[in-house]
Amino acid sequence: PRHYRVVALPGEGIGPEVVESALTVLQHLAQQHGFSVQIDRGLIGQPALVKQGSYFSEVTAQLCQGADGILFGAVTQGGLLELRKRFDFFANLRPIRPSPSLLQASPLKPERLQDVDILIVRELTSGLYFGPCGRSIEVDGSYGYHTMRYTDNEIRRIAKVALQKAADRRHHLTIAHKENALPCLPWTRLVQEVAPSFAHVTVESMLVDNLAMQLVMNPQRFDVILAGNLFGDILSDIGGALVGSIGLLGSASLNADGFGLYEAVHGTASDLAGRGVANPLGTIAAVELMLQQWGETSAADRLRQVQEQLLAAGYRTLDLSPQPGDQIVATQELVELFLQAL
Amino acid sequence: PRHYRVVALPGEGIGPEVVESALTVLQHLAQQHGFSVQIDRGLIGQPALVKQGSYFSEVTAQLCQGADGILFGAVTQGGLLELRKRFDFFANLRPIRPSPSLLQASPLKPERLQDVDILIVRELTSGLYFGPCGRSIEVDGSYGYHTMRYTDNEIRRIAKVALQKAADRRHHLTIAHKENALPCLPWTRLVQEVAPSFAHVTVESMLVDNLAMQLVMNPQRFDVILAGNLFGDILSDIGGALVGSIGLLGSASLNADGFGLYEAVHGTASDLAGRGVANPLGTIAAVELMLQQWGETSAADRLRQVQEQLLAAGYRTLDLSPQPGDQIVATQELVELFLQAL
Numbered sequence: 001p002r003h004y005r006v007v008a009l010p011g012e013g014i015g016p017e018v019v020e021s022a023l024t025v026l027q028h029l030a031q032q033h034g035f036s037v038q039i040d041r042g043l044i045g046q047p048a049l050v051k052q053g054s055y056f057s058e059v060t061a062q063l064c065q066g067a068d069g070i071l072f073g074a075v076t077q078g079g080l081l082e083l084r085k086r087f088d089f090f091a092n093l094r095p096i097r098p099s100p101s102l103l104q105a106s107p108l109k110p111e112r113l114q115d116v117d118i119l120i121v122r123e124l125t126s127g128l129y130f131g132p133c134g135r136s137i138e139v140d141g142s143y144g145y146h147t148m149r150y151t152d153n154e155i156r157r158i159a160k161v162a163l164q165k166a167a168d169r170r171h172h173l174t175i176a177h178k179e180n181a182l183p184c185l186p187w188t189r190l191v192q193e194v195a196p197s198f199a200h201v202t203v204e205s206m207l208v209d210n211l212a213m214q215l216v217m218n219p220q221r222f223d224v225i226l227a228g229n230l231f232g233d234i235l236s237d238i239g240g241a242l243v244g245s246i247g248l249l250g251s252a253s254l255n256a257d258g259f260g261l262y263e264a265v266h267g268t269a270s271d272l273a274g275r276g277v278a279n280p281l282g283t284i285a286a287v288e289l290m291l292q293q294w295g296e297t298s299a300a301d302r303l304r305q306v307q308e309q310l311l312a313a314g315y316r317t318l319d320l321s322p323q324p325g326d327q328i329v330a331t332q333e334l335v336e337l338f339l340q341a342l
Numbered sequence: 343p344r345h346y347r348v349v350a351l352p353g354e355g356i357g358p359e360v361v362e363s364a365l366t367v368l369q370h371l372a373q374q375h376g377f378s379v380q381i382d383r384g385l386i387g388q389p390a391l392v393k394q395g396s397y398f399s400e401v402t403a404q405l406c407q408g409a410d411g412i413l414f415g416a417v418t419q420g421g422l423l424e425l426r427k428r429f430d431f432f433a434n435l436r437p438i439r440p441s442p443s444l445l446q447a448s449p450l451k452p453e454r455l456q457d458v459d460i461l462i463v464r465e466l467t468s469g470l471y472f473g474p475c476g477r478s479i480e481v482d483g484s485y486g487y488h489t490m491r492y493t494d495n496e497i498r499r500i501a502k503v504a505l506q507k508a509a510d511r512r513h514h515l516t517i518a519h520k521e522n523a524l525p526c527l528p529w530t531r532l533v534q535e536v537a538p539s540f541a542h543v544t545v546e547s548m549l550v551d552n553l554a555m556q557l558v559m560n561p562q563r564f565d566v567i568l569a570g571n572l573f574g575d576i577l578s579d580i581g582g583a584l585v586g587s588i589g590l591l592g593s594a595s596l597n598a599d600g601f602g603l604y605e606a607v608h609g610t611a612s613d614l615a616g617r618g619v620a621n622p623l624g625t626i627a628a629v630e631l632m633l634q635q636w637g638e639t640s641a642a643d644r645l646r647q648v649q650e651q652l653l654a655a656g657y658r659t660l661d662l663s664p665q666p667g668d669q670i671v672a673t674q675e676l677v678e679l680f681l682q683a684l
């Protein structure tokens with residue numbers, strides 16, 4: 001029988017609520033699909049600081065080592081970047097697929113969302129978040145700086161992931177860049193260097209400002225979008241607007257061995273924390289990506305099916321702009337509906 | 343009689359077409375409102391490189407010196423950043439006000455656009471575009487870097503502009519930042535330092551990724567948005583999506599003396615160049631901002647009125663998603679309609 005070990009790092013805010021919800025659903029799914037999951041819980045963020053003296057402790061790092069996946073909740077900031085870096089989770093995959101049942105929740109006109117199916121491939125362990133930074137003083141007074149730094153190899157490595165994904169999908173890749181102001185980071189040229197190995201993929205290059213606009217104007221024109229760490233962060237939140245709520249999006253962050261960190265795209269949502277009303281669908285979407293990565297395709301597909309079925313039946317957490325006639329559900333209620341439907 | 347000297351820098355792509363269009367309208371307006379405008383034409387970008395040996399030559403810089411405003415067209419890249427830096431045009435103002443006649447062209451549902459009136463205040467002469475940059479080689483191979491560097495004074499100076507604008511408008515300021523990943527650039531703290539001098543302005547701080555999403559989800563919640571150079575670039579293009587076409591937006595970039603550079607937010611649009619179909623409304627919106635800056639308020643208001651009147655009558659350039667029943671117009675036709683209506 002297939003067995004997997006998952007490390008759960010609930011973190012802060014709504015993190016613990018949505019992670020426990022997703023784990024309940026995962027365990028149920030495992031029983032039905034003939035595999036088993038061992039769950040080890042660890043600390044990250046504020047709780048880790050209190051109990052272990054740092055946002056991301058060596059204890060947590062050791063726990064993650066050798067697992068089949070990490071299911072992460074949310075933190076305000078501390079620990080997440082360290083975790084991503086520690087295991088070299090450089091390839092962040094963020095699918096954007098509006099649900100046909102939630103067109104109402106999106107600010108976009110429904111006809112613009114028809115068949116939108118985008119995968120954002122975001123570089124996650126380099127760039128502006130990880131370059132040299134600091135604060136200092138000179139003649140003009142105090143200043144601070146962060147460095148957007150990429151080695152050519154880092155760009156080629158994430159480009160290959162994006163090109164492979166495009167080859168497995170609709171064969172189209174859009175590169176987000178800002179070469180007219182940032183010429184020392186020649187994303188287009190470097191991606192074009194590795195692109196010939198993916199013969200059937202068409203590669204286009206787009207200034208990130210224009211891309212942000214096109215993502216709102218014409219989301220249907222995109223297949224795979226490749227972006228550096230910062231640009232990918234901003235573009236994927238725009239994806240949250242398209243689908244109607246950031247609470248719906250999940251992401252996978254993989255290293256070269258296929259080991260992965262799975263998390264919702266949303267943050268701690270501290271206004272919602274502890275009220276039992278958070279949307280668990282983002283973390284459940286992350287579980288779906290984990291199942292796909294394990295090759296548990298039928299379980300992953302079933303998860304998606306049930307989600308669509310529940311949304312079609314009108315069940316909505318508060319973030320999904322419930323309309324008259326919809327059934328507003330709390331986190332726990334939605335989890336129970338999942339278990340019943342599975 | 344009031345007299346102004348404007349330096350026109352048409353640049354490349356559709357730049358020359360839209361600048362000449364806007365100048366024709368400006369001259370007509372001047373006659374009617376009792377002021378006169380002298381126009382000096384200069385070179386920037388590709389044409390400047392060919393004729394003067396650099397994208398932004400000393401000849402052009404001298405021409406701009408002492409003018410009452412610079413009307414800029416578009417360049418692919420060369421010359422614009424140098425021009426902005428040379429005259430310290432640090433305060434870039436980008437208004438986002440969807441026209442009631444163009445709700446059809448926007449990807450957003452009309453009810454989300456009702457009464458949207460946003461001013462993006464973007465820092466324009468520092469940050470990632472202007473920090474130390476280069477390419478080099480180390481153990482991991484070649485790499486490139488750009489530095490997002492801000493002195494505290496640069497942040498305070500643009501914050502004061504944004505706070506003043508908020509005080510003149512609806513008293514609300516949103517700061518775009520990314521302090522959870524870029525802690526060495528403490529925008530929130532620095533803005534809060536200068537905010538007490540603007541007693542009636544409410545200041546909120548928002549992560550730029552979330553802000554990009556909120557701008558699409560709830561544009562009505564914003565009044566003034568303050569952003570650094572890179573974030574402001576991306577956020578204002580999202581503004582282009584909201585209004586239905588980037589071709590509609592104009593911007594003013596001012597230095598501490600109130601001397602300004604006025605330009606459309608769009609780029610060279612080389613696919614449209616030379617075909618006579620470009621939308622001149624972005625550059626005309628820039629002229630409107632120039633008139634406001636001069637205190638020629640009635641002329642500025644008249645320009646806006648006529649624009650709304652022409653859009654309400656169904657005149658559309660190609661970028662404005664013309665519908666059955668609309669009247670598709672070329673650049674020159676739209677200019678003539680302006681002259682007739684004025």
Ligand SMILES: CC(C)[C@H](C(=O)O)[C@@H](O)C(=O)O
Nearest residue numbers: 076077080233265522523551
């Ligand atoms: C919490 C923050 C540092 C993080 C990021 O910017 O990467 C988050 O916004 C995300 O997108 O995962």
Ligand SMILES: CC(C)[C@H](C(=O)O)[C@@H](O)C(=O)O
Nearest residue numbers: 180181209418419422575607
């Ligand atoms: C042409 C480019 C360098 C410029 C910028 O990024 O500032 C443009 O996109 C703009 O917004 O004015």
